[in-house]
Amino acid sequence: MDMSHDPPPSGNSPSDPPRPCPHLDWTSPVAVASWFAALRAVLADAHAVTLDLLRPLRERELGHVKHRELYGEAEQALDELLAFATPPDER
Numbered sequence: 001m002d003m004s005h006d007p008p009p010s011g012n013s014p015s016d017p018p019r020p021c022p023h024l025d026w027t028s029p030v031a032v033a034s035w036f037a038a039l040r041a042v043l044a045d046a047h048a049v050t051l052d053l054l055r056p057l058r059e060r061e062l063g064h065v066k067h068r069e070l071y072g073e074a075e076q077a078l079d080e081l082l083a084f085a086t087p088p089d090e091r
Contacts, residue, residue, distance in 0.1 A: 022084070023084060023085070023086070023087060023088050024084050035081065035084070035085060038077075038081055039078075039081050042074050042077045042078050042081060043074075043078070045070065045074045045077075046071060046074035046075070046078070049062070049067055049070045049071045049074065050071070053067045
């Protein structure tokens with residue numbers, strides 16, 4: 001499998017040696033479409049959490065702890081997607 005199409009794995013521990021981070025191959029329509037699909041999914045997740053948070057308390061499906069957890073996960077995934085799409089010479 002060509003690593004230039006896969007997003008970088010998350011969760012490197014501080015003791016792990018630094019390794020080159022793969023990046024998005026902008027010349028591959030399949031890779032770009034896949035990246036945009038992942039980006040849309042992460043943004044939809046963050047939006048859904050935000051909409052639930054803005055509802056009146058009685059109408060919310062999630063509690064504040066779950067809001068924080070899910071939004072934090074979406075934020076981390078968004079950071080990873082953007083890092084993956086940034087050309088290596090601009091990091």
